[in-house]
Amino acid sequence: MRLNRLTLAQKLWLTVTVTVFITVLFTYLLSQFFYEKLYVDNVTSNLLLQAELLANDYEGGPISDSFKEKVDWYNEKNIAEIFAVSNPRELSACLPFDIDYDTLISSDEREKLLKGEPVKKEGYEERFDRNIVAIIYPLLDDERLEGILYVYLPLASIKDLMKDFTTFWMIASFLFIVVSIFLGTLWINRLIRPLKEMEAAAHSVSQGDFSQRVEVTTVDEIGQLAKAFNEMAAAIQKEDESKREFLADISHELRTPLSYVKGYVQAILDGIVKDEHEQRKYLGLISRETKRLQDLVQDLLDLTKLESNSFEMEEGPVAFAQLIEDILMKYKIRFQEKDITLAFNLDPDPIIMGDERRLEQILQNILENAYRYTPNGGKITVELTSQDDHCIVTITDNGIGISEEHLQKITERFYRVNKARSRVDGGTGLGLSIVEKLMKMHNGKMKITSKIGEGTQVQLIFPILSEV
Incomplete structure (x- = not known):
C-alpha cells in the first residue's frame, strides 16, 4: 500500500487534515439537520397552538357563520392559512391547491379526530414548490364531529433559511481548517522531533558510537521511549566497554602463561637446558602454567554460561x-x-x-x-x-x-x-x-x-x- 511508504509525520498530518475536514462537514450537515428539524417542529407547534385557541371559541352544535367569520378575521391577520369547515370536502373551494378528500383524512385519522386528537400533515405541494405543514383540528360536540379547523403553512426552503448561515459557516470553516492544519503541523513537528533525534542516535549507535543520547523533554509515551532509548544506549555502552575490557583481560591473562610455556619449551628445544634435573624443573613449570591455562579456560566457560543463563x-x-x-x-x-x-x-x-x-x-x-x-x-x-x-x-x-x-x-x-x-x-x-x-x-x-x-x-x- 502507498500509505506504508509515508513517513510518520505525513501520516499524522494526513490524519489531522482528514479529521478536520470530516469534523467540519459532519458539523455542517448535523447543524442543517437540527436546524430544519427545529424549524419544522416550531412551525407545527405554532399551528397547533393557533388551532387550539380558535377551537376554544367553538360552543358546540353545527359550525355557525359567526364562528367562521371569527376564523376568517383571524386568518386575515395571520401568516398561516386557517379555515373552518363543516365538511372536509368544502376545503377544495378554500385551498389554492387541489386536494383529494379520500387521502386527506384516512380512517385511522378520522378515529383520532373523533377522540379529540389533532392530525398533522406534511408533504410537498407543487403550487408552492415546497413542503407544507398542516394541522387538522377536530370540532366535537358530544363526541360528534361537527367540523374541522384546517391550518397550514408553506415551509420556508431550508436553502433560504441557511443562506446567510452557510456563507458565514464557509468563511469560518475555511479559517478553522487553515488554523487547524497550521497548528496541527507545528504540533506534529514537535511530537516527532524526539523520534527523529532517536532515529539519528540509533543510526550512530548502530555504527558503534554508543555515547549518543537524546534529550527527554516530556513524560508521555514518547518521553518514556526516549528515556528507554538512553537507558538502552547506556547499557550497550557499558556492555561494550565491559566486553572490550574482558577481551583485553583475557588476552593479558593468556599472554603470561603462554609466554612462560613458550620460553621454557624453546629453552629445552634449543638445548640451553641440558641437565636432566633442570629439564624436569622446566617441565614442571610448563605443567604449572598449562594448569593455569586450563583453570582459566574452565572459569571462562563457567562465567560465560552463568552470564548467559545457560548454566544448569x-x-x-x-x-x-x-x-x-x-x-x-x-x-x-x-x-x-x-x-x-x-x-x-x-x-x-x-x-x-x-x-x-x-x-x-x-x-x-x-x-x-x-x-x-x-x-x-x-x-x-x-x-x-x-x-x-x-x-x-x-x-x-x-x-x-x-x-x-x-x-x-x-x-x-x-x-x-x-x-x-x-x-x-x-x-x-x-x-x-x-x-x-x-x-x-x-x-x-x-x-x-x-x-x-x-x-x-x-x-x-x-x-x-x-x-x-
Whole structure:
C-alpha cells in the first residue's frame, strides 16, 4: 500500500487534515439537520397552538357563520392559512391547491379526530414548490364531529433559511481548517522531533558510537521511549566497554602463561637446558602454567554460561555441614604444607536446597583465596551457624587483608588486589565473580569484610529448607 511508504509525520498530518475536514462537514450537515428539524417542529407547534385557541371559541352544535367569520378575521391577520369547515370536502373551494378528500383524512385519522386528537400533515405541494405543514383540528360536540379547523403553512426552503448561515459557516470553516492544519503541523513537528533525534542516535549507535543520547523533554509515551532509548544506549555502552575490557583481560591473562610455556619449551628445544634435573624443573613449570591455562579456560566457560543463563544446576536437599567437612578434609594436607591451622565449628542441622557440585565450587574458591593469602603459620576458621530461616558459612583468615578500595571491586572479572603476586601464585581472577553469580542462583548472599594486616572474613548466607 502507498500509505506504508509515508513517513510518520505525513501520516499524522494526513490524519489531522482528514479529521478536520470530516469534523467540519459532519458539523455542517448535523447543524442543517437540527436546524430544519427545529424549524419544522416550531412551525407545527405554532399551528397547533393557533388551532387550539380558535377551537376554544367553538360552543358546540353545527359550525355557525359567526364562528367562521371569527376564523376568517383571524386568518386575515395571520401568516398561516386557517379555515373552518363543516365538511372536509368544502376545503377544495378554500385551498389554492387541489386536494383529494379520500387521502386527506384516512380512517385511522378520522378515529383520532373523533377522540379529540389533532392530525398533522406534511408533504410537498407543487403550487408552492415546497413542503407544507398542516394541522387538522377536530370540532366535537358530544363526541360528534361537527367540523374541522384546517391550518397550514408553506415551509420556508431550508436553502433560504441557511443562506446567510452557510456563507458565514464557509468563511469560518475555511479559517478553522487553515488554523487547524497550521497548528496541527507545528504540533506534529514537535511530537516527532524526539523520534527523529532517536532515529539519528540509533543510526550512530548502530555504527558503534554508543555515547549518543537524546534529550527527554516530556513524560508521555514518547518521553518514556526516549528515556528507554538512553537507558538502552547506556547499557550497550557499558556492555561494550565491559566486553572490550574482558577481551583485553583475557588476552593479558593468556599472554603470561603462554609466554612462560613458550620460553621454557624453546629453552629445552634449543638445548640451553641440558641437565636432566633442570629439564624436569622446566617441565614442571610448563605443567604449572598449562594448569593455569586450563583453570582459566574452565572459569571462562563457567562465567560465560552463568552470564548467559545457560548454566544448569542439579538441585536437591544438601546436608550442609557434612558437605563442608568433606571439602575441608581435601584441604587438610595443603594447609599442613604451609603450617596453617584449620579450625571449624559446624552446626549439623541446616539442610539447604542446592547443587552439591556448585556449592563445592563456591566453598573451594573462598578457601583457595584464604589459603593463598594467609601466610605460613596462619589460621583459617570455618563456622556454620543457623539463624531463623537461613544459615551462615563464615570463613575467616588472618592473612594480608584487603583495603576498602579493593573490596568494592573484588568481585569484578579479572580483578586482583595484588597484581605482582597474581602472576606467580594468584588465581584466574574469576573465582569471586563465579561465586557471586552461583550464590544468586542459590538465592543466597555473599558478604566480605577485611582489614589490612588483620585478615579477611567471608560470609555465605543460604536459605534453609523449612521441610525436608
